[in-house]
Amino acid sequence: MSFEAQTGLLDQVDGSAVYKMNETKVISSVTGPIEVNRIRNELPTRAFLDLNIRPAAGVPSTRENLLQQKLEKLLLPLINLNLYPRQSIQIVSQILNNEENLNFTIIEFTCIINSIFFSLLNSGIALNSSFFAISSSINKSNGEIIIYPTNTDLLNSISNHITVFSFKNGKVDELIFSDSLGEFTEPQFLNILEKSANEIQLNYNKITEIIKKSVKDDFIWKF
Secondary structure: OOEEEEEOOOOOOOEEEEEEEOOEEEEEEEEEEEEOOOHHHOOOOOOEEEEEEEOOOOOOOHHHHHHHHHHHHHHOOOEOHHHOOOEEEEEEEEEEEOOOOOOOOHHHHHHHHHHHHHHHHHHOOOEOOEEEEEEEEEEOOOOOEEEOOOHHHHHOEEEEEEEEEEEEOOEEEEEEEEEEEEOOOHHHHHHHHHHHHHHHHHOHHHHHHHHHHHHHHHOHHHO
16 A cells, blocks of 8 residues: 655645545645744744644544654754744644554554655745655564554554655665554564665655645746
8 A cells, every 4th residue: 555645735824735545644734934923932043843733533632742742853853943043833734534543643643744744845844854754563463564554454463663764865865763662573673664765765756756746836827
């Protein structure tokens, strides 16, 4: 199973993208740089990063708060916040459909990260690096590593993982974030890293085509 993505769907923000993997779908928006809405958030040397994750139903809970903390740790070094001192960049991710059991967050978080990446590019916010997330799981009966696991795969797994790699010059570059839940060995984790990096490389052309289309659609008025 692969993924689908489309940018520029929302009009009242600076950038937006919807990302779908299996049956999980997330739309993210980026607004900024704009004035901070609270004095305490005004930082003299960089922009304040305002993150919000909204569930498919109900109000945000500790589940979304935990994902926001992980997301902040990932995004702070990736966005060139130093270019926008005393301003704010608002990022909102709305879960449109979530297929996975509430005991897991791996599919949802992967969709959030990748939808934000495409939204940031669509908004024109400067990045220090391009990035892409891949989710995976290890089957508890045969040890098979599954890329793009479904909810059924997660329920039958001994562990699940999310890895985020940077890429530049057409090649996968560095591992910049990973998060795992469950039991696994070091060789299994190294195998996951290799398979995840290979998957991003295989999809590099698809990722760049989405980016090119976003740029073309955004600047069509110039022609």
